[in-house]
Amino acid sequence: MATAGRLFFALLPPPALQAELGRLAVWCQRRCGGFAVAPENIHLTLLFLGELLPGQLDAVRRAAAGVRCASFGMSLDRIEYWPGPRLLCAVPSQPLPAATALATALREAVRDTVVVPPRPFAAHVTLLRRLRRLGEVSMLPLAWSATEFCLLRSQPVGRDVRYSSIDAWPCT
């Protein structure tokens, strides 16, 4: 059966910030090895849905359209190492209640449509995957004003992946 693809809700940084985070990823890669996330793939995952069927996608879109959120700001100011999946991420030092509430609201909204993996929300932007060594890395704070949330599709492109936005809803 045809599927609607591997989908997830995320925040996409504005292009200038995406490019800045992409440069940071390459800088970290020089120190730590591994694979830098391509600038156009840089995002903050709100809720991973997994592989959906076309009917589920329609229901997820309707559910997302009913989720209300106010725009909010954040500062990504710390680089964190996640040893299990060997990721290097840019994270906010301060808690992000608005993003947590949005992730929770999305999880609740799709509850009857999708069995979502139970992983709790942790605000992070992945910069490097499968890093090889923990080099000295740090970052200057980067301000981000989130004004919409998106539904992204992850598609294989050769040996790589490309994330593309298939829908978006404003945080008003």
Ligand code: 2AM
């Ligand atoms: P990331 O947010 O840490 O980068 C698309 O696959 C995106 O969803 C990836 O960016 C990935 O991690 C996140 N993701 C993949 N599998 C996941 C899972 N099982 N649970 C939560 N997030 C997942």
